[in-house]
Amino acid sequence: xxxxxxxxxxxxxxxxxxxxxxxxxxxxxxxxxxxxxxxxxxxxxxxxxxxxxxxxxxxxxxxxxxxxxxxxxxxxxxxxxxxxxxxxxxxxxxxxxxxxxxxxxxxxxxxxxxxxxxxxxxxxxxxxxxxxxxxxxxxxxxxxxxxxxxxxxxxxxxxxxxxxxxxxxxxxxxxxxxxxxxxxxxxxxxxxxxxxxxxxxxxxxxxxxxxxxxxxxxxxxxxxxxxxxxxxxxxxxxxxxxxxxxxxxxxxxxxxxxxxxxxxxxxxxxxxxxxxxxxxxxxxxxxxx
Numbered sequence: 001x002x003x004x005x006x007x008x009x010x011x012x013x014x015x016x017x018x019x020x021x022x023x024x025x026x027x028x029x030x031x032x033x034x035x036x037x038x039x040x041x042x043x044x045x046x047x048x049x050x051x052x053x054x055x056x057x058x059x060x061x062x063x064x065x066x067x068x069x070x071x072x073x074x075x076x077x078x079x080x081x082x083x084x085x086x087x088x089x090x091x092x093x094x095x096x097x098x099x100x101x102x103x104x105x106x107x108x109x110x111x112x113x114x115x116x117x118x119x120x121x122x123x124x125x126x127x128x129x130x131x132x133x134x135x136x137x138x139x140x141x142x143x144x145x146x147x148x149x150x151x152x153x154x155x156x157x158x159x160x161x162x163x164x165x166x167x168x169x170x171x172x173x174x175x176x177x178x179x180x181x182x183x184x185x186x187x188x189x190x191x192x193x194x195x196x197x198x199x200x201x202x203x204x205x206x207x208x209x210x211x212x213x214x215x216x217x218x219x220x221x222x223x224x225x226x227x228x229x230x231x232x233x234x235x236x237x238x239x240x241x242x243x244x245x246x247x248x249x250x251x252x253x254x255x256x257x258x259x260x261x262x263x264x265x266x267x268x269x270x271x272x273x274x275x276x277x278x279x280x281x282x283x284x285x286x287x288x289x
Contacts, residue, residue, distance in 0.1 A: 003023060003024065004023075004024050005021055005022070005023055005024075006021070006022050006024075007019055007020070007021045007022070029055055029056045029057030030053060030054070030055055030056075030057070030061055030119060030151065030159050030160050031053070031054045031056070031160055032051060032052065032053050032054075032149065032151055032160035032161060032162040033051070033052045033054075033162050034049060034050065034051050034052070034148075034149050034162035034163060034164045035049070035050050035052075035164055036048070036049055036050075036164045036165075036166050037049070037050065038166070039165075039166050039167065040166060040167055040168065040169040040170070041133045041137060041145065041166050041167070041168060041169060042133065042168070042169050042173070043133055043134075043135065043137060043139075043271075043273065044132065044133060045132070045133050045169075046088065046130055046131070046132050046133075047085075047130070047131055047133065047166060048091075048128060048129070048130050049068070049128070049129055049130075049131065049147070049149075049164065050126060050127070050128050051066060051068075051126065051127045051128075051149045051162060052124065052125075052126050053117075053119045053124060053125045053126070053127075053151065053160070054119070054123075054124045055119040055120060055121055055122065055123055055124070055125075056122070057121055057122075058121050058122070059121050060118060060119070060120050060121050061117075061118065061119040061153070061159070062118045063115075063116065063117075063118075063153070063154045064115075064116075064117040064118070064119065064151055064152065064153060064159070065113060065114065065115045065116075065117065065151070065152050065153075066112075066113070066114040066115075066117060066127055066149055066150070066151055067111055067112070067113050067149065067150045067152065068087075068111060068112040068113075068129075068147055068148070068149045068150075069083075069111050069147055069148055070083050070084070070085040070086070070087065070110065070111055070112055070131060070147055071083065071084045071085045071137075071145040071146060071147040072111070072147075073138075073145075073146075075264065075266075075269050076266050076267075076269070080269060082136040082269035083110060083111075083134075083136060084133065084134060084136045084137035084138065084145050085131040085132065085133060085134065085137070085145065085147060086109075086110075086131060086132045086134045087106075087109045087110065087112045087129065087130075087131050088129070088130040088131060088132060089109065090103075091128075091129050091130035092104050092106055092114055092127065092128070092129040093127070093128040093129070094114075094117070094125070094126075094127055094128075095125065095126045095127075095128075096118065096119075096120060096123065096124075096125050097120065097123045097124060097125075098124075098126075104116065104117065104127065112129065112131075114127060114129075117151075131147075133145075135270045135271060136269050136270060136271065137168075137271060138168075138262075138264070138271060139168050139202070139260075139262035139271055139273065140168075140202065140262040141202075143167065143168050143262075144165050144166065144167045144168075145165065145166050145167075146163055146164070146165040147163065147164065148161055148162070148163040149161065149162055149163070168202060169201070170201070170202055170203060171201050171202070171203050172199050172201040172203050172204070172205045172209070172257070172259070173199060173200045173201035174197060174198065174199055174201075174205065174211075174257065175197070175198050175200070175275075176195060176196070176197050176198075177195070177196045177198075178193065178194070178195050178215075179193070179194045179196075180192070180193055180194075181194070185286055187286065187288045188285055188286055188287065188288060189285065189286055190224070190283065190284070190285050190286075191221070191283070191284065191285075191286055192281060192282070192283045193215075193217075193221075193281070193282045193283075194279065194280075194281050195213075195215075195279070195280040195281075195282075196277060196278075196279055197255065197257050197277065197278045197279075197280065198257070198275040198276065198277050199257040199258065199259060199260060199275055199276040199277070200260045200273055200275040201259060201260060202259055202260065202262075203259055204256070204257065204258050204259040204276065205255065205256055205257040206256055207253045207254070207256055208253075209252075210252050211250075211252065211254075211255045212249065212250065212251060212252055213248075213249065213250035213255060213280070214247070214248070214249045214250075215247075215248045215282075216245065216246050216247050216248070217246035217248060217284075218246055219246070219286050219287055219288055220243060220244075220245075220246040220286075220287040221246060221248075221282070221284040221285070221286065221287065222243070222284050222285040222286075222287050223235075223241055223248075223282060223283070223284040224283050224284050224285065225281075225282075225283045225284075226238070226239055226280075226281070226282050226283075227280075227281045228254070228255070228278065228279070228280050228281075229278055229279055230279075233254075238250065238254050239251075239254070248282065250280070255278065255280075256278065257276050257277065257278045258276030258277075258278075259276050260273050260274060260275045260276050261273075261274040261276070262274075
C-alpha cells in the first residue's frame with residue numbers, strides 16, 4: 001500500500017492561501033509470488049519457474065507484461081553483466097483460474113518478456129516457464145542465482161514484482177573412467193588398468209564416505225601392483241582380490257577424492273569447473289585358461 005498527499009494553493013492580490021492537506025491511500029490489489037520447482041542447480045540443468053498473480057480487486061487487469069531478468073548479475077572491474085539462465089524456447093505456459101490458456105506471447109528471451117497477460121477480478125493467473133543453467137552460472141561457496149519477475153501495466157509502471165533464489169547442488173558428484181594399456185597383449189602378458197575418478201561436486205569425498213569400488217577382471221589378472229594416487233596399496237588392507245573369479249574390490253574408507261575448484265573468467269564471465277581427481281592403477285599379467 002502507498003499513501004499520497006495533495007494540497008491546493010490560491011493566489012490573490014499578492015497574497016497566498018493554502019488549503020489543508022488531503023491524504024489518500026492506494027490499496028494494492030495485484031500481488032505476485034514466484035517459486036522455483038527445483039531450488040538447486042548444476043551446469044546444464046533445467047529449472048521451472050512459476051509466477052503466481054492474484055487480483056483482489058473488483059476490476060480485471062489486462063494487457064500486463066512479465067519481465068524476468070533471468071538472474072542477471074554484475075561481475076569484474078569495471079563491472080560487466082552476466083546472465084546465468086537461458087529461457088527454453090516454447091516452454092512458457094499460461095493459466096487463468098487454473099485453466100490453461102493459449103500459449104502466451106514471448107517478445108524477448110533475454111531478458112524474458114511475456115506480454116498480453118490478464119488477471120481477472122477476484123481471480124488468479126499463473127505463468128510457468130523453463131530455463132537452463134548456462135556457463136555463466138556461479139559456483140562455489142556462497143554462490144546462488146536470484147532472478148526477479150516484474151509485472152508492468154500498459155503504462156509500463158511496475159505493479160508487482162517477485163523473486164526467487166536457487167543455489168548450486170551441494171555434495172559430491174563422481175564419475176569414473178577406465179583405460180587399458182596396452183590394448184593388444186600377448187598371452188600371459190602384462191597389462192595396466194587405469195581408473196580416473198573425478199568429483200565435480202563442491203564437497204570432497206573422504207574416508208568417512210561410503211565409497212566402494214568393484215571390478216571383475218576377465219580374463220583373470222595376476223596382480224603385481226596396485227597404486228592409488230601414486231602410493232602403493234596392500235592387499236587385505238587397502239583392497240581385496242579373489243584370483244579365482246577375478247573380483248577386485250576396494251572397501252569403504254580407502255578412496256578419497258578432492259572437491260572441484262570453480263573459477264570465473266574475469267573477461268568473459270564464464271565459470272570453469274575443474275573436477276577433483278583420484279587415480280587408481282592396477283597392473284598384472286593376463287591369465288589365459
